Amino acid sequence: MFTIDIGYTTENNLKVNKSYTTILTGVQIYPTSTISQENPVFVIDYNAAFLNANYVICSALGRKYFATISTDTANRMIITCSCDYLSSFNLSNCPIQVTRNGGIGKPTKYPDNKFPIFPNIKDITSITRSNSILTANNGAYILTVIGGGS
Amino acid sequence: MSTANPEIYGQPDNYIVTPRLLYRDNAPLLSQTGAFAFPKSPNFGGTENDYRGELRRGITENKIHMNESIDLSICSIGQDKAVSAYGNWQIWRIDRDGNNPKPVRDKYFAIENNVNTFFYTGWYNSGAVERFHTLWTRTNYNNGRFMCWSPNAERILDSSNVNPNVLQYPIVTYGTKSIIGVVWVGLFNKERPDLGLTWVKLEQWRDNYNTQKIAAIALELATPKDITGSGASQKIIYTPHNETAEYGQYQRVSAALLNTIDGRIDYSMLMPTSEFETTGESSVYLLSLYNYDNNRVNCPEDTRVYVPCEGLFENDTVWWSWSKKNGGGDMIYLARVIPYTANNYETIMKMVACFGIPFVTKTKDLEFNMLTGWNDNDLYFPVIDDNGICHGEYTHGADNLTNPFNNLDNVREKNYNPTADIDPNTYSDTTNWNNVDFRQAFTKRYLLTGAQVATLASELWAAQSSKPVDIDYKNFAIDEYLTNNPIDTIVSLKYFPCTFADTAPAVVHLGKYTTNIAATALGTSVRVIDFAPIECFPHFGDFRDYEPHTELTMYIPFCGTVKIPTAEVMGNYVSVKLAIDTNTGAATGYVIVSKTGSGGICVATCQGMAAIDIPVSGLQSANLANAVFNATANWTQTQVNNISANSGLFKHMGGAMGAIARGMTNSISLSDVKGGILGGPIGAVGGLIDKLNPISALQKGMTIDIDNAKADYELSHIQVPTRLVGSASPALGCVIELDCRLIIYRPVTDENALSNYADTVGYATLQGGTVSQFSGFTVGTVDVSGINATAKEKQAIAAAFANGVYL
Numbered sequence: 001m002f003t004i005d006i007g008y009t010t011e012n013n014l015k016v017n018k019s020y021t022t023i024l025t026g027v028q029i030y031p032t033s034t035i036s037q038e039n040p041v042f043v044i045d046y047n048a049a050f051l052n053a054n055y056v057i058c059s060a061l062g063r064k065y066f067a068t069i070s071t072d073t074a075n076r077m078i079i080t081c082s083c084d085y086l087s088s089f090n091l092s093n094c095p096i097q098v099t100r101n102g103g104i105g106k107p108t109k110y111p112d113n114k115f116p117i118f119p120n121i122k123d124i125t126s127i128t129r130s131n132s133i134l135t136a137n138n139g140a141y142i143l144t145v146i147g148g149g150s
Numbered sequence: 151m152s153t154a155n156p157e158i159y160g161q162p163d164n165y166i167v168t169p170r171l172l173y174r175d176n177a178p179l180l181s182q183t184g185a186f187a188f189p190k191s192p193n194f195g196g197t198e199n200d201y202r203g204e205l206r207r208g209i210t211e212n213k214i215h216m217n218e219s220i221d222l223s224i225c226s227i228g229q230d231k232a233v234s235a236y237g238n239w240q241i242w243r244i245d246r247d248g249n250n251p252k253p254v255r256d257k258y259f260a261i262e263n264n265v266n267t268f269f270y271t272g273w274y275n276s277g278a279v280e281r282f283h284t285l286w287t288r289t290n291y292n293n294g295r296f297m298c299w300s301p302n303a304e305r306i307l308d309s310s311n312v313n314p315n316v317l318q319y320p321i322v323t324y325g326t327k328s329i330i331g332v333v334w335v336g337l338f339n340k341e342r343p344d345l346g347l348t349w350v351k352l353e354q355w356r357d358n359y360n361t362q363k364i365a366a367i368a369l370e371l372a373t374p375k376d377i378t379g380s381g382a383s384q385k386i387i388y389t390p391h392n393e394t395a396e397y398g399q400y401q402r403v404s405a406a407l408l409n410t411i412d413g414r415i416d417y418s419m420l421m422p423t424s425e426f427e428t429t430g431e432s433s434v435y436l437l438s439l440y441n442y443d444n445n446r447v448n449c450p451e452d453t454r455v456y457v458p459c460e461g462l463f464e465n466d467t468v469w470w471s472w473s474k475k476n477g478g479g480d481m482i483y484l485a486r487v488i489p490y491t492a493n494n495y496e497t498i499m500k501m502v503a504c505f506g507i508p509f510v511t512k513t514k515d516l517e518f519n520m521l522t523g524w525n526d527n528d529l530y531f532p533v534i535d536d537n538g539i540c541h542g543e544y545t546h547g548a549d550n551l552t553n554p555f556n557n558l559d560n561v562r563e564k565n566y567n568p569t570a571d572i573d574p575n576t577y578s579d580t581t582n583w584n585n586v587d588f589r590q591a592f593t594k595r596y597l598l599t600g601a602q603v604a605t606l607a608s609e610l611w612a613a614q615s616s617k618p619v620d621i622d623y624k625n626f627a628i629d630e631y632l633t634n635n636p637i638d639t640i641v642s643l644k645y646f647p648c649t650f651a652d653t654a655p656a657v658v659h660l661g662k663y664t665t666n667i668a669a670t671a672l673g674t675s676v677r678v679i680d681f682a683p684i685e686c687f688p689h690f691g692d693f694r695d696y697e698p699h700t701e702l703t704m705y706i707p708f709c710g711t712v713k714i715p716t717a718e719v720m721g722n723y724v725s726v727k728l729a730i731d732t733n734t735g736a737a738t739g740y741v742i743v744s745k746t747g748s749g750g751i752c753v754a755t756c757q758g759m760a761a762i763d764i765p766v767s768g769l770q771s772a773n774l775a776n777a778v779f780n781a782t783a784n785w786t787q788t789q790v791n792n793i794s795a796n797s798g799l800f801k802h803m804g805g806a807m808g809a810i811a812r813g814m815t816n817s818i819s820l821s822d823v824k825g826g827i828l829g830g831p832i833g834a835v836g837g838l839i840d841k842l843n844p845i846s847a848l849q850k851g852m853t854i855d856i857d858n859a860k861a862d863y864e865l866s867h868i869q870v871p872t873r874l875v876g877s878a879s880p881a882l883g884c885v886i887e888l889d890c891r892l893i894i895y896r897p898v899t900d901e902n903a904l905s906n907y908a909d910t911v912g913y914a915t916l917q918g919g920t921v922s923q924f925s926g927f928t929v930g931t932v933d934v935s936g937i938n939a940t941a942k943e944k945q946a947i948a949a950a951f952a953n954g955v956y957l
Contacts (some may be wrong), residue, residue: 011956012956014950014954014955014956015955015956016921016955016956016957037940038940038942038943062938083943085939085943085946085947085950086947086950086955088939088943089934089937089938089939089943089947090937091921091932091934091937091947092920092921092922093920093921093922093936094920094921094932094933094934094936094937095918095919095920095932095933096918096919096920096921096924096928096930096931096932096933096951097916097917097918097930097931098915098916098917098918098919098924098928098929098930099914099915099916099929099930099931100911100912100913100914100915100927100928100929100930100954101912101913101915101917101924101926101927101928101929101930102907102908102909102910102911102912102913102926102927102928103908103924103925103926103927103928103957104908104912104913104915104926105908105913106691106692106913107690107692107693107694107913107914108692108693108913108914108915109692109693109696110693110914110915110916111693111914112693112913112914113914114911114914115693115694115899115907115913115914116899116900116903116904116907117694117699117897117898117899117900118897118898118899118900121897121898122701122895122896122897122898123895123896123897123898124893124894124895124896125893125894125896126891126892126893126894127684127891127892127894128889128890128891128892129681129682129683129684129725129726129889129890129891129892130681130888130889130890131679131680131681131728131890132649133648133649133677133679134647134648134679134707134888134889135647135648135649135888136647136886136888138649139645139646139647139648139649140597140598140599140645140646140648140649140650141597141598141599141600141602141603141643141644141645141646141764142595142596142597142598142642142643142644142646142672142732142761143595143596143598143603143606143640143642143643143658143669144593144594144595144640144641144642144643144644144733145593145594145595145596145639145640145641145658145659145660145661146592146593146594146639146640146641146661147592147593147594147639147659147661
């Protein structure tokens with residue numbers, strides 16, 4: 001016999017280390033056959049409080065699971081679980097090489113081919129610098145004539 | 151980079167780091183950002199540890215930080231091969247008077263290798279050396295000199311306030327065996343601090359002054375000048391350093407000889423004191439305060455005693471304070487003093503040997519004596535291991551010949567690097583501009599205003615001959631041979647939309663014709679116009695500032711537009727230089743990119759035309775006179791022929807008429823013709839002659855019968871000799887911008903599509919770390935080998951991260 005905690009989470013499935021709300025802890029499980037570690041199925045007595053549950057924590061298996069609750073004709077509840085890999089293990093110290101990240105908050109110097117830039121629209125502006133030597137109407141004429149010597 | 155050899159430098163825990171170099175303006179010397187490990191007392195004793203504190207009126211306190219982290223990457227001799235003494239010594243100098251490095255005058259040398267290790271020396275009576283620092287000479291802050299191992303290149307950045315970006319180059323390079331060091335020690339006299347330190351050779355300290363402590367150790371460097379003889383009679387002659395020696399005396403040595411360089415170069419060094427034995431009394435003394443306003447002042451003022459600073463370096467944080475009446479002092483000098491003991495003497499020998507150069511310790515006078523050879527009993531060789539590392543062992547005498555150090559390669563080429571992976575190139579970030587000018591010897595050029603051009607046109611169309619009345623055939627001046635038609639002298643007339651600052655007055659001469667135009671002589675042919683730099687500030691601060699999203703084009707007057715690679719310009723300065731050739735009107739635009747707005751490298755050029763050709767036409771007045779004359783002669787002859795054919799009257803005249811015809815140009819009196827030749831019906835003939843020769847008649851003041859006379863000439867029969875110079879050129883479109891314009895094409899972001907971008911797509915990046923260091927939507931490659939999960943689960947986790955998860 002071992003126990004499970006039944007709860008619910010509203011987090012995105014892809015969330016690492018999800019937070020969840022516990023409905024009931026220590027729900028006793030009496031397995032009658034081998035239980036899959038990745039996709040266990042638990043059978044428990046019916047409890048209306050679990051109707052909205054979608055998350056199970058099983059310390060015995062060392063995992064957290066997405067749970068689907070169904071009611072058996074024998075007035076039992078069948079909890080079909082699939083492992084929530086992203087929350088079952090401590091990934092905090094795992095090395096990672098990140099190529100995209102929303103937490104940065106803004107674009108970086110790395111080219112981003114997904115960034116929404118209008119393909120055929122450009123904002124054209126300019127910066128000028130002048131030099132008073134150049135003049136439109138007060139220029140000079142240079143007359144070149146033949147003649148040698150210094 | 152390996153760690154510092156603890157045999158030499160003690161333990162890193164005892165190192166003291168100063169965050170800045172000891173320079174007057176607190177500017178780091180070697181790099182803009184570096185922190186330099188400064189092994190200080192107690193690990194390194196020596197003199198003149200330069201702690202800068204602001205000395206004001208009253209009490210000043212400062213703080214010595216101990217046990218801060220040290221950048222071991224800049225530790226020097228005694229490490230791996232890359233940083234061993236197996237290198238070349240180089241003399242460097244930073245000249246802050248200008249941008250040009252000057253040759254080293256004295257006392258400084260350097261070793262080039264892969265580490266940022268420097269020896270420094272100032273004047274030999276006030277210098278201080280740290281193996282990890284460079285220091286400006288205190289006697290002249292405008293000419294900092296130092297010896298160094300320079301890291302990764304042959305250049306050192308001079309981050310002085312004058313020329314922060316000037317890179318200096320080693321001036322002279324010496325082979326390791328080309329330097330001989332003489333070990334000096336500075337005797338510490340606490341009863342007479344005003345005398346400073348007394349310098350004696352190391353052996354003199356042992357033999358004559360061993361009751362006195364030393365506060366400094368110096369290594370005077372000599373360069374053997376010549377080797378004579380061979381074998382047992384071989385002698386090494388070297389001469390002392392000449393303090394005023396010019397660069398010419400520091401010649402590059404050839405590979406064949408040891409060297410031909412005069413002089414010795416002093417430097418003093420700090421050495422670890424953790425190995426030294428000390429006695430009961432204070433081992434640390436405050437030597438002096440140095441006030442640049444009031445010259446050197448010993449501390450405390452008016453007491454002139456050394457101040458013991460017991461325990462100064464023995465605590466983690468030490469404060470010291472002093473008072474000074476006059477403000478403005480700059481430095482204090484602290485010293486760790488060392489008594490003579492046999493062990494301390496040996497320690498010094500060991501430390502010197504670690505520097506990896508031959509050395510002597512005796513009172514042998516370098517000026518007059520000489521070593522007998524590499525096996526001289528007074529000459530010490532460091533022992534070098536297979537990796538080129540010296541660990542403090544040494545040999546002398548005959549043992550030198552079997553010391554591997556004796557076999558070191560004495561390559562002394564300037565660019566020799568002991569390791570193969572040092573970039574040998576010399577880089578520059580400045581284009582070398584040369585204003586190419588040339589002599590205009592065969593043409594003359596004038597600057598005219600618009601009004602003067604109008605005057606010129608009038609003069610060119612004036613129907614006047616410039617034929618000289620007299621030609622002096624003895625005058626061979628070139629202008630005597632010039633055409634007498636002013637229009638024929640003109641080569642071109644061009645309009646430049648520019649102002650010229652030339653001022654030399656010059657009257658316009660068109661060949662032999664002097665005009666009334668007081669113009670200006672044009673000077674140099676090529677004029678360069680500089681446009682102020684534009685700082686290309688990144689607008690977005692991200693990838694959108696670069697191609698293909700942001701594009702840059704530079705419009706240059708007269709030349710058009712030139713595309714500029716954005717990556718070269720963004721974050722830097724871009725400027726334009728426009729060169730105009732006043733001979734042809736050609737314009738060349740140069741686009742220059744620099745980091746600071748000055749200097750910079752030309753990255754693009756374009757060509758154009760700055761001038762507008764003005765067609766010039768004029769009357770060839772000299773030719774006109776001839777044309778008129780010939781026309782008149784032709785017409786007259788025609789008439790003569792007609793009369794001769796149609797009338798017998800002149801049959802008898804024949805030659806007379808011929809004479810008359812010829813007389814049109816000769817000074818034959820008409821009355822003579824009438825009276826002496828024709829006789830007869832003079833009146834008719836005379837009248838006819840008048841008609842035949844109306845020009846002559848005019849010349850003689852005779853009246854023309856207008857009704858019956860032909861015109862002197864009919865212009866319709868004469869092609870008026872004019873000339874057109876040049877042709878109209880396209881007037882540059884007539885509408886032109888005269889400003890340089892950096893045209894920027896920026897992308898436009900679809901802001902509506904960004905609303906969930908961070909949470910669903912994430913911004914492109916490339917960062918490493920651990921999962922906990924990131925947040926938000928994250929895509930990446932995660933290493934889950936360390937978690938306790940099945941292989942399938944690990945794959946699933948990795949796949950999830952590759953597609954994106956939320957952290």
